[in-house]
Amino acid sequence: MKRDCPYIKEPGRNEEDSVFAAGESRSSGWMIDSGATAHMTPHREDLFDYKNLMTSIEVTIADGKKIRVFHIPGLDRRLLSVGKLAERGLNVEFERTSCIIWNKNQATASGKKVGKAYILECQQETAQYVEYSDVDSNYDLWHARMGHLNKDALEKTQRVTTGIPINNFKTKALCTGCLKVKQTVTQFPSHSQTKTSRILEVVHTDVMGPMKTRSKGGAKYVLTFVDDYSKYVVAYFLKKESEVPRRFKSFKTMYENQWGERIKCLRSDNGTEFVNKAMDGICQRNGIVHQKTVPSSPQQNGVAERMNRTIMEKARSMMHYKGVSPSWRAEAISTAVYLINRTTNSTHTDATPYAIGFKMKPRLDHLRVFGSIGYAHVDDAKRTKLEPKSFKCMFLGYGDNTKGYCGEVLIL
Secondary structure, three states, X not given: OHHHOOOOOOOOOOHHHHHHHHHOOOOOOEEEEOOOOOEEEXXXXXXXXXXXXXXXXXXXXXXXXEEEEEEOOOOOOEEEEHHHHHHOOEEEEEOOOXXXXXXXXXXXXXXXXXXXXXXXXXXXXXXXXXXXXXXXXXXXXXHHHOOOOOHHHHHHHHHHOEOOOOOEOOOOOOOHHHHHHOOOOOOOOOOOOOOOOOOOOEEEXXXXXXXXXXXXXOXXXXXXXXXXXXXXXXXXXXXXXXXXXXXXXXXXXXXXXXXXXXXXXXXXXXXXXXOOHHHXXXXXXXXXEEEEOOOOOHHHHXXXXXXXXXXXXXXXXXXHHHOOOHHHHHHHHHHHHHHHOOOOOOOOOOOOHHHHHHOOOOEOOOOOOOOOEEEEXXXXXXXXXXXXXXXXXXXXXXXXXXXXXXXXXXXX
């Protein structure tokens, strides 16, 4: 009961804060309290694996750590103890109108000042993010992080990669991203009739587009190359289809050098973007056999067609799931390609395309849900003392040749 709780009777509690707490008892926020000696909540629904105990229980917070929280039904509102956060290695930085909770150099949560109290709000969108994004063992979180990968493929991928700590493959709810997108029937084979035994022996290629919405860089087309053996896929964004020969040269140079093999055969449809003097010259000079499909027979280029469908299905699922604008379609496609290369497939269930190509098992613990909201840290050298240490942004993928992330700065 409230009268028996030792934390309610603490001396020195700010009277105005107590009045504020009573007036905001129905808020979803947590009051960040430097005087509280424990985290406390009056709401049973805040806790999971609930049991009636004579002591506190543990819940998981934004950085994946567990904190001890007391359920006190008579309490006026939720309290988040600054002292207990500090014991966990978290630092709370108070500004004039807001506060940020830091885990080393990473912002994990932010609150705003209301009256004389600092409140960490948990709105519906944030609650979903906390529930999924902050419990790394949750299947639904990793289903979303892996681009809405099905259960069987996710289990197989977990076995041949590192960094996916799922211990329970039970889903909590139907995925809205999958329901809105994954309703098509497969029409193209995912395997070629040619059996290859090494990478770059046969490369399939195709162009998607024109897209209804140009990318931020002005691209209207997507050119893909699929290695037949590993199913590793590379995507290039084009403003014009005439860029195909130049991009093929770039692909050839990069992956022949990285993988130590040479392209033996290129398989495409009969489109003019592939059937032209420039492409003929590249293939002839490098001893590459260019196989072209029979007109009006796209199934003969089934591997590329099927891969493009998989890419777009994954990209659309990610965009629908978080309500991302179509103007970020290129970023969603890039993220889909990144994830496909780190996922097992029906050809190789014991290794990912990335591992086959680069002879290295990929780590996946850095993955995040496409379109999720977070805070990016600003290096001290790049800001003045009065400028904020972080800015709000939307996660839009993974950087090329870097361990960083891509994101869009959101105006607060």
